[in-house]
Amino acid sequence: MPEHLDIVKIEITTPLPEEGYPDTTYKIEGSVKMFDAVGAPPFVYAQVQKKEWYKPEVVEEVTYERGFPIPVTGKFTIEWRPEKLGTYEVTVVATPAPLPLPVIGVPPITGESDMMKFSAVEKPAGEYSNLKITSYENVTV
């Protein structure tokens, strides 16, 4: 885990739901503010850690989804699309520089949000009701 310097405040206004479905896009919205600093907002990423009960935390799969803060307001949106069933821990982190992907030599984390837990579950079958014929007409083409 990279070094954590708490100089950026990340506020989440639209967190992930606690439960969702694979191959569906979810949005995390929030804002990022730098304490006692002026300048462009830092880079923000959703750090997604897929939890596997049989794996030690250090070898769990971690991916990053980038968000783009708007200058001045610092508001950002990050889109994330889970691909597998399972439990994820998602934290929005701020860095002073873009993360190379795959992540090698992660720059210091300058702030992070509260961690959000997300469970990707099987899509339920849809429910259909009130299927009926409402009208019929004779049309001639």
Next chain:
Amino acid sequence: MVTKRVGLVAPPGVLTVSPGDVIRVTSEFDYTGPAVSGKIYSALYHPTFLDPHDEIARNSKDFSITDSPPPGKHFTGYVDLTVPEGFSGTDFGLYTKLIGIPGADIFSPYYDNIIEIVGAVPEFSNLVISSYVKR
């Protein structure tokens, strides 16, 4: 292309058609759940000795619905059916089903005796001997 509408009827009203006419069947349903696609299928049927819903015309149309969390979405669609040659009577009905969706097909009620087909059978008349000769 011009579509001429001859009549609009709601169940249990009776629509009178002739062979070659096109019946536009409008159906609707409510849906709650994840995004889905499938086909809306409608058929014109009449009862026979072996099958109470023997289909004489059928057609389908693709539909797709985006994510529909509770309370869900309302969907309306139509399918056009061409009345085939060789049938006449008042005992024709319609039904709709949803096919190609996850799980089992979903059926509407069967609407019996709501379609009347006229002029379907050729009529022979005036059969007479017009002349006769010795050969």
